[in-house]
Amino acid sequence: MIQYTIQRVALALGIVFVSISALYGVMIALPGDPTSVLLGPRATPEMRALFREQMGLDDPLVMQILNFWGRVLSGDLGTDFFRNRPVATAVMSALPHTVALVFGAIFWSATLGILLGAFSADRRNSLLDRVTGVISVAFIAAPSFVVALYSLLLFAVTLRWFPSIGAGEPGDLLSRIQHLVLPSLAIGLAWVGYVARIVRASMLEAMGESYIRTARAFGLPRRRVVYNYALRVAILPAVQVLGVGIGGMLSSAVFAEIVFSRPGIGTLIYTSVSDRNYPVVMGAMLVAIGFFVTCALIADLINAALDPRHRKTQ
Amino acid sequence: MSQLRHTLIGRLARDPLAVMAIVIITTLVTMAVFANLIAPYDYTAMHMSERFAAPSAEFWLGTDNLGRDTFSRLLQGGRIALTVGLTAVVISGLIGLVLGMIAGFGPRWLDNALLFFFDTLRAYPTIILALALAALMPRGLTTVIVVVVITSFAEYGRVVRTQTLSLKHSEFILAERAMGASFGRIVFHHILPNVLGPFFILAAMNLPVVITIEAGMSFLGVGVPPGTPSWGATLKDGFDHIRQTPWLILSGGLPLILVTLGFTFLGEALRDQLDPKLRSGR
Numbered sequence: 001m002i003q004y005t006i007q008r009v010a011l012a013l014g015i016v017f018v019s020i021s022a023l024y025g026v027m028i029a030l031p032g033d034p035t036s037v038l039l040g041p042r043a044t045p046e047m048r049a050l051f052r053e054q055m056g057l058d059d060p061l062v063m064q065i066l067n068f069w070g071r072v073l074s075g076d077l078g079t080d081f082f083r084n085r086p087v088a089t090a091v092m093s094a095l096p097h098t099v100a101l102v103f104g105a106i107f108w109s110a111t112l113g114i115l116l117g118a119f120s121a122d123r124r125n126s127l128l129d130r131v132t133g134v135i136s137v138a139f140i141a142a143p144s145f146v147v148a149l150y151s152l153l154l155f156a157v158t159l160r161w162f163p164s165i166g167a168g169e170p171g172d173l174l175s176r177i178q179h180l181v182l183p184s185l186a187i188g189l190a191w192v193g194y195v196a197r198i199v200r201a202s203m204l205e206a207m208g209e210s211y212i213r214t215a216r217a218f219g220l221p222r223r224r225v226v227y228n229y230a231l232r233v234a235i236l237p238a239v240q241v242l243g244v245g246i247g248g249m250l251s252s253a254v255f256a257e258i259v260f261s262r263p264g265i266g267t268l269i270y271t272s273v274s275d276r277n278y279p280v281v282m283g284a285m286l287v288a289i290g291f292f293v294t295c296a297l298i299a300d301l302i303n304a305a306l307d308p309r310h311r312k313t314q
Numbered sequence: 315m316s317q318l319r320h321t322l323i324g325r326l327a328r329d330p331l332a333v334m335a336i337v338i339i340t341t342l343v344t345m346a347v348f349a350n351l352i353a354p355y356d357y358t359a360m361h362m363s364e365r366f367a368a369p370s371a372e373f374w375l376g377t378d379n380l381g382r383d384t385f386s387r388l389l390q391g392g393r394i395a396l397t398v399g400l401t402a403v404v405i406s407g408l409i410g411l412v413l414g415m416i417a418g419f420g421p422r423w424l425d426n427a428l429l430f431f432f433d434t435l436r437a438y439p440t441i442i443l444a445l446a447l448a449a450l451m452p453r454g455l456t457t458v459i460v461v462v463v464i465t466s467f468a469e470y471g472r473v474v475r476t477q478t479l480s481l482k483h484s485e486f487i488l489a490e491r492a493m494g495a496s497f498g499r500i501v502f503h504h505i506l507p508n509v510l511g512p513f514f515i516l517a518a519m520n521l522p523v524v525i526t527i528e529a530g531m532s533f534l535g536v537g538v539p540p541g542t543p544s545w546g547a548t549l550k551d552g553f554d555h556i557r558q559t560p561w562l563i564l565s566g567g568l569p570l571i572l573v574t575l576g577f578t579f580l581g582e583a584l585r586d587q588l589d590p591k592l593r594s595g596r
Contacts, residue, residue: 014430015437022434027450134331141578143526145533146567149553153560251441255530259553269442270534273449281446288442296437 004304012297020286021065027278028057028064068282077283082275087283090268095287097167098264100176101256102249104184105191106242112188113195114231114238120196121203121234122226132196139193145255148186152259155182165261183256187249194245195238202234236306243299247292325587332583338576342569346392353386357543366559375568376561378551384565387543392569394544398455398528399521402462407517409463410470415505417471418478428475432468440465441530448536458537462524473516477509519581522574529570545570 052058056067071078077087116136120129156164162182168175206212207230215225254266261267265284272280326332345352354374361381369376375384417428444461451457481487481504490500531537532546533553540547545566552562 011430011433015434018430018434019437023446027446137578137582138575141522141571141574143529143570143574145530146549146570149549149563150567153556153563157556158560247439251439254441254445255533258534266442269445273445273536276449278449281449285442285446288439289437292439293437 001305005301008297008300008304012293016290016293017069019289020282021069023285024065024068024282025061027282029061072286077286078279080277080280082277082280087279090280091265091283091287094263094265094268094284097262098250098253098257098266100180101184101187101253101262101264102246104180105188105249105252106246108185108188109191109195109242109245110238112192114199114235116192116196117199117234117238118203118227118231121200121207121230122223124204133200136193136196139189139196142189144187144190144252145259147189148183148256148259151182151186156260167262167264179260179262183260183262186256186259187252190252191242191245191249194241198237198241199231199234202237203230206230206233240299240303240306243302244296246295246299250288250292322587326583329583329586331579335576335579335583338572339580342392342573342576343396345389346396349389349393353383353389355383355386357382357386357390358541359383366555366561368559368561369565375565376559378548378562379555379558384548384562387548388545388565388569390543391545391548394455394538394542395525395528395569395573398458398462399525402459402466402524403517403521405459406463406467406520407470407513410467410472411474411509411513413467414471414474415478415501415509417475418482419501425475428471432471435464435468438465440527441534444527444531445534445536448531453536453539455538458528458531461531462527465527466520466524469520470513470516473512474509477512478505481505481508515581515584518577518584522577525573526570 056064059067075088077091079085080087080090083090116132120132123129152164155161163175163179164182166179168177168179203226207226212225212229215229216222250265253264254270256262257264257266258270265288269281269284269288272278272284326336359382361377361383363381364373364377365379365381367373367377367381373383373385375388378384378387413428413432417425420428440461443465444458447461447464448457451460487500487504490504495503528537529544529546529549532542532544533550534546535550537546538544548566549563549570552559552564552566555562
């Protein structure tokens with residue numbers, strides 16, 4: 001297990017290093033003068049020369065990439081020239097909002113998914129089971145930004161049950177949660193479907209096991225056997241699926257943040273791209289990819305720790 | 315093979331969800347192909363007195379902020395979605411097919427290197443990468459296709475590699491080799507046909523994902539050029555004018571939901587039929 005862990009961590013670090021280096025390389029190697037983008041058309045030739053030197057734009061590509069990593073490792077993500085602040089500050093103030101959103105989505109998908117899955121496993125092959133099966137697939141299929149738009153339209157604009165803009169008042173927990181409900185539901189809905197199916201499948205498998213039959217034979221009520229014993233076994237695979245899914249939720253978070261005008265990594269990248277604010281794009285990408293790879297790594301390690309077969313097959 | 319296909323279609327026809335899926339997909343594809351014949355209006359024609367109209371006999375799905383007929387625009391958007399979807403799936407599928415077979419057949423170091431390459435590409439969150447690349451590339455359908463190909467061919471590569479590896483060591487290939495079959499014969503006659511099955515299922519299930527990415531990029535303003543009636547662009551117009559009319563969002567989201575539902579149900583049905591283990595589990 002230790003060897004496997006080291007291997008996986010090394011691979012994850014390699015992936016982050018290569019993917020970010022490639023992006024950084026493409027960004028600076030592409031035609032177009034970054035000085036005119038960053039300093040604006042009114043910059044004097046002297047200003048441009050100074051800027052080129054400061055940024056090391058005349059160094060060879062490989063040196064520029066290595067220098068970039070040197071700065072990143074010392075905690076410096078660069079400078080946001082548009083607002084004159086460190087990129088790290090911008091990214092770190094946006095990150096908590098996105099993390100809250102993703103965990104809100106996990107909350108929705110875990111609670112609704114487990115309920116739906118347990119419910120249809122309990123009434124296997126009934127009409128209700130079939131209907132929930134179709135609903136699960138529909139949830140999986142619905143594009144998250146369409147779900148975000150529809151829920152904005154229905155619950156925020158038409159019914160006015162929830163606020164439509166922002167992340168809530170700082171320090172006011174209730175307002176924060178109110179602002180989190182719709183966007184996190186929009187992201188989580190697809191995973192409600194996944195979780196429901198996995199919980200249903202593993203509960204059905206568990207209900208075929210002999211200890212469940214024994215519990216029934218001892219005269220324990222059916223309901224209690226299903227919801228106490230079988231469900232407990234079925235929750236673990238659901239947790240694993242969600243661990244892997246966190247990465248995918250990041251992409252959906254971009255839409256949810258924009259549709260509900262929330263601050264966050266997605267909004268930050270989106271506005272920086274429209275402004276051509278490359279240092280911020282780079283810093284936010286680094287954090288997003290790091291978050292994505294870390295979540296996949298943790299899910300992988302949990303899987304391996306719980307089920308030794310995974311260590312071999314990878 | 316034809317025997318299997320025959321029974322497969324027979325079995326699909328008895329699955330109500332599969333039938334529904336096929337009906338949805340056929341309808342949408344037909345509407346996209348014959349968009350110019352079906353559309354009641356020119357998709358660029360503006361009816362300024364009829365802005366933000368609700369659905370009516372005159373405008374079936376309402377009109378947008380410039381009084382353009384939403385139904386006609388959605389039909390045109392179907393063509394864009396289909397073009398981008400098919401092009402991107404074919405290109406990324408071919409790249410994945412070739413790289414996956416090289417990984418499966420090649421020496422160990424090459425296999426490892428390609429696997430690392432696939433994993434690196436899959437580390438990019440799709441939409442976030444799309445945004446970053448959009449900052450660097452000109453806005454247009456080519457950029458959309460490039461982004462989709464970059465983020466999706468690794469998936470094909472992995473599936474093809476696994477399939478090739480397991481086939482490479484199967485007995486019938488060993489027997490062929492022992493009888494002196496050439497490398498080309500083994501690859502094109504034996505491996506390729508056996509890889510194509512899972513490959514096509516993956517492609518079918520990937521198509522709605524690609525269409526959603528195109529719509530998503532256009533919604534974010536980094537997809538199709540301004541004025542192009544992509545489904546995502548229609549949704550963006552609806553989002554910008556959400557206080558004036560709910561219809562642009564309601565109508566604009568409809569084809570996207572139908573397309574993803576159709577292909578997902580079809581993929582589910584196909585997998586149920588092709589994987590006996592799952593069928594007994596129902």
